[in-house]
Every structure is written in C-alpha cells, then in structure tokens.
Amino acid sequence: MPKILGASLEAHRREVRTRVFEVLRAQLYERGFDAITLAGVAAAAGVGRTALYNHFPDKESLLVAFVEHEAAQYVTRLTDAVEAQADPVDQLATFVRLQLRVLAEFHMPPGTALASALAPAAYRRISAHADPITDRLRAILAGGVDLGRWPAEDPDVLIPMITAALGNRTLVDGPPEQLDEIVEAAVRFVLRAVGALA
Structure with missing residues (x-):
C-alpha cells in the first residue's frame, strides 16, 4: 500500500501537490516545460x-493545475498590495511593480510559446486566470x-497596451542587479502612458 503523507487523505x-509544485517550479526555471517529464517530477x-x-494524468494537466494554484495566490497578493494604497497612482505603480517582479520570478513560456505547447482547451483554462x-x-x-x-481613455485600448508592455520577458531577463532600476523605469513609463498627474 502506498505511503500516506500527512495525517489524513486530504493532508x-x-x-503531494505542494511537493510536486515546488519541483515543477524549479524545473520550469532550470529547463523549461518541454524538457519536463512526469516521471522526473x-x-x-x-x-x-x-x-x-x-x-495529474499528463504533463499538461500538471501545468494547468500549477498555473491555477500560482494564479490564485498571485491574485490574492496583488489585491492585498493594491488595496493597501489609497491613491490610484500608487495603486497603478504597485500593480506594475508586482507584475514585473512576478514575471522575473515565474519562468513559463510566454503567450504564443505556451499556446503552442498546450491543447487549446488547456491554454484557455490558463488564460482565464488573467481575467482577475x-x-x-x-x-x-x-x-x-x-x-x-489621469484623463479618461478607453480601457479596452489601454489595458492591452499596458499588459503587452509588462509581459515582455526581455525587460526582466537581464542582470538581477538591474531589476529594481528596470521596474521603476516601467512604473514611470506606464504612469506617463495613462497621463498620470503628479
């Protein structure tokens, strides 16, 4: 009979999920999704x-469950950080900082590369986590x-431009000692883009 980890079946x-997600996180960072195997994890x-x-019946299911777990944690973290700020300028700056810091920490294939690695239904499940x-x-x-x-602009125009700017991996793939400077430059860029009044 397999060994039970924890005091109950739920524990x-x-x-199991905690251990597996920790390994998957490290392996995504070290070698990328394509090189990962369930047996290796x-x-x-x-x-x-x-x-x-x-x-997890297959690698795709594992990745989807991992992204759902990480996204839920991130949305909570983002909500808490943004709501701690009273001024929308500070909220937007906080949003930009967190988006880039998480991008620097989270090594997943970006957009189109991820879409090509997964079946359409799995990619849609992962993409749904961007909604919150x-x-x-x-x-x-x-x-x-x-x-x-800042002045009124169509959010359906602004949001894709902001998310495209913040989703560019080349911003955060440089030397770690430059990350703070890059993040703050991105904050200034986004605030200028929306016409934030100092």
Whole structure:
C-alpha cells in the first residue's frame, strides 16, 4: 500500500501537490516545460509515479493545475498590495511593480510559446486566470479617471497596451542587479502612458 503523507487523505493530497509544485517550479526555471517529464517530477518530489498520475494524468494537466494554484495566490497578493494604497497612482505603480517582479520570478513560456505547447482547451483554462488581473487593472484605471488623476481613455485600448508592455520577458531577463532600476523605469513609463498627474 502506498505511503500516506500527512495525517489524513486530504493532508496527503495537499502534501503531494505542494511537493510536486515546488519541483515543477524549479524545473520550469532550470529547463523549461518541454524538457519536463512526469516521471522526473515524481522522482524529484519523492512521490511515487502512480500517486502523481492519480493527481495529474499528463504533463499538461500538471501545468494547468500549477498555473491555477500560482494564479490564485498571485491574485490574492496583488489585491492585498493594491488595496493597501489609497491613491490610484500608487495603486497603478504597485500593480506594475508586482507584475514585473512576478514575471522575473515565474519562468513559463510566454503567450504564443505556451499556446503552442498546450491543447487549446488547456491554454484557455490558463488564460482565464488573467481575467482577475485584468479586472484589477481596469478598476485602477477607472478609479484614476474618477478621481481626476489621469484623463479618461478607453480601457479596452489601454489595458492591452499596458499588459503587452509588462509581459515582455526581455525587460526582466537581464542582470538581477538591474531589476529594481528596470521596474521603476516601467512604473514611470506606464504612469506617463495613462497621463498620470503628479
């Protein structure tokens, strides 16, 4: 009988997922999605292959579950950080900083590369996690207009431009000691782009 990790079956499931996600995070950073195998993840996580297959029938399912887990944590982190700021300018600056810092920490194939690595249904599930982030940006932009912090512009035009600028991996793939400077330059760029009034 397989060894149960934790005091209950639910604790066991949580422990397996935690171990597997930690390994997957490291392997995505070290070698990228294409080079990852379920057997390799199971071995590195100290989890039997059968146990891993019970949770994730294939590599795609593992990636989708991992992204859903990471996205939920990030949305909570982003919401808390933005809501801690009263002024929309500070909220937008916080949004930009977090987006770029997470991009620097999170090594996933970007947009089109990820789309080509996954079946369309799996990619749609992953893409759906951008919705709460986009909603948060939309609320910040609306709040800035309402308080007169920047002029009214069509958010359906601004949001794709901002997210495209913040989704560019080349910004954060440079030397780590330059990251703070790059992030602050991006904050100034986005604030200027929306017409933020100092």
